[in-house]
Amino acid sequence: MARHTLGRSGIEVTEIGLGGAAVAGLYRPVSESAAAETIETAWAEGIRYFDTAPHYGLGLSERRIGAGLQGKPRAEYVISTKVGRLLEPSAAGGDDLEHGFAVPATHRRVWDFSADGMRRSLEESLARLGLDHIDIALLHDPDDHGEQAFHEAYPELERLRAEGVVRAIGAGMNQTAMLTRFLIDTDVDVVLCAGRYTLLEQSALAELLPAALDRGKSVIVGGVFNSGLLADPKPGATYDYGAAPEELLRRALRMREITEAGGSPLRAAAMQFPFGHPAVASVLTGARSAAEVRDAVQMLNSPVAADVWEKLRAEGLTGSAPVPEAG
The missing domain is CATH 3.20.20.100 (NADP-dependent oxidoreductase domain)
Structure with missing residues (x-):
C-alpha cells in the first residue's frame, strides 16, 4: 500500500x-x-x-x-x-x-x-x-x-x-475553521478533518486544504462515507450521525447512479475522492470487522474511470474539487 x-x-x-x-x-x-x-x-x-x-x-x-x-x-x-x-x-x-x-x-x-x-x-x-x-x-x-x-x-x-x-x-x-487556524498560527505537522472533505461536502477545500498545501503540512481525512450515507444511500441512511436530509439523499443516490453506470461502486469513488487533493496523506476507515477492512482496501484499489469523475463534476456534484487520476 x-x-x-x-x-x-x-x-x-x-x-x-x-x-x-x-x-x-x-x-x-x-x-x-x-x-x-x-x-x-x-x-x-x-x-x-x-x-x-x-x-x-x-x-x-x-x-x-x-x-x-x-x-x-x-x-x-x-x-x-x-x-x-x-x-x-x-x-x-x-x-x-x-x-x-x-x-x-x-x-x-x-x-x-x-x-x-x-x-x-x-x-x-x-x-x-x-x-x-x-x-x-x-x-x-x-x-x-x-x-x-x-x-x-x-x-x-x-x-x-x-x-x-x-x-x-x-x-x-469535525470542523474546518479552527483546524485552519492551527495550520496558519501554529507549527502543527498534520490535522485530521472528519466529514468535511467528501463527495458530499467539500467545505475543507475553501481554506483548510490550501493552507495545508501552502505550508507544507498534511491532512488526514476521516468520515469519507459521511457516517453511512455514501456507503449505502437509501431512506433512513445516516449523515453526520443523524438522519440524512432529503436533499443530500437525492444527491447521494444520483452519485451512485453515475458511478455504477461507469462500472464503479459509489464506495470506491467516496474512498478515493480525497486523494485528488495533494495535501491529503491518508483516509481513515472506521471498520468494525475483517470484511469491512477488506472492502475498504478493495474500494481504494477499484478503478474509477475518468468519465465517472467528469460526469460527477459536470452535474456539479463535486464542486470545484480536484479529482483523482482515473484508475
Missing part, C-alpha cells in the same frame, strides 16, 4: 488508516475476537497506520489496538492518539451509549487542555496501548476550549515533540 509523508515530520502513513472508534463498540458492541480479527486483517492488507483516542470506548480502543499490534515490529507502523479528554473512574454504572459507545460506563470523560493534562493523557494512553512511544498526538475536538487549547495545550505538545515524546503533533476535529 502506498505511503505518504506527514508534512516535514518524516512520518510515513499508509493511504488507508484504521480508525479505532468502531472496534471499540461505536453504537453497537464489538466482541474481543471480532476486534482482534479486524486489526489483524488490517495488518494483513497492508495498513500500517492506526488512529485511536481515549474517548473511543472509554479507553477500549487503545487497549484493543495495543493488543492487536503486540508483537508487530514497532518501526513498521504509526500510531496516532488524541489528547484533551482524561478518563476518571466512575461508579455510576450503566452504559456509555449517551456518548455513542456500547461499553460499560466504568469511567467518565473530563475535558482537560492544560499542559499537565497533555502529559497525563499521553502517559495513560501509553499504558493502555502497551507502548513506549506514540507517533502522533492530536488535540481532540477543542471546539469549546479553543483558547486553552492554543495557549496551554498546543505549546506543551510542541515541548513534547522537542523532547521526542511524540514525533508529530496536530489536531483532529
Whole structure:
C-alpha cells in the first residue's frame, strides 16, 4: 500500500488508516475476537497506520489496538492518539451509549487542555496501548476550549515533540475553521478533518486544504462515507450521525447512479475522492470487522474511470474539487 509523508515530520502513513472508534463498540458492541480479527486483517492488507483516542470506548480502543499490534515490529507502523479528554473512574454504572459507545460506563470523560493534562493523557494512553512511544498526538475536538487549547495545550505538545515524546503533533476535529487556524498560527505537522472533505461536502477545500498545501503540512481525512450515507444511500441512511436530509439523499443516490453506470461502486469513488487533493496523506476507515477492512482496501484499489469523475463534476456534484487520476 502506498505511503505518504506527514508534512516535514518524516512520518510515513499508509493511504488507508484504521480508525479505532468502531472496534471499540461505536453504537453497537464489538466482541474481543471480532476486534482482534479486524486489526489483524488490517495488518494483513497492508495498513500500517492506526488512529485511536481515549474517548473511543472509554479507553477500549487503545487497549484493543495495543493488543492487536503486540508483537508487530514497532518501526513498521504509526500510531496516532488524541489528547484533551482524561478518563476518571466512575461508579455510576450503566452504559456509555449517551456518548455513542456500547461499553460499560466504568469511567467518565473530563475535558482537560492544560499542559499537565497533555502529559497525563499521553502517559495513560501509553499504558493502555502497551507502548513506549506514540507517533502522533492530536488535540481532540477543542471546539469549546479553543483558547486553552492554543495557549496551554498546543505549546506543551510542541515541548513534547522537542523532547521526542511524540514525533508529530496536530489536531483532529469535525470542523474546518479552527483546524485552519492551527495550520496558519501554529507549527502543527498534520490535522485530521472528519466529514468535511467528501463527495458530499467539500467545505475543507475553501481554506483548510490550501493552507495545508501552502505550508507544507498534511491532512488526514476521516468520515469519507459521511457516517453511512455514501456507503449505502437509501431512506433512513445516516449523515453526520443523524438522519440524512432529503436533499443530500437525492444527491447521494444520483452519485451512485453515475458511478455504477461507469462500472464503479459509489464506495470506491467516496474512498478515493480525497486523494485528488495533494495535501491529503491518508483516509481513515472506521471498520468494525475483517470484511469491512477488506472492502475498504478493495474500494481504494477499484478503478474509477475518468468519465465517472467528469460526469460527477459536470452535474456539479463535486464542486470545484480536484479529482483523482482515473484508475
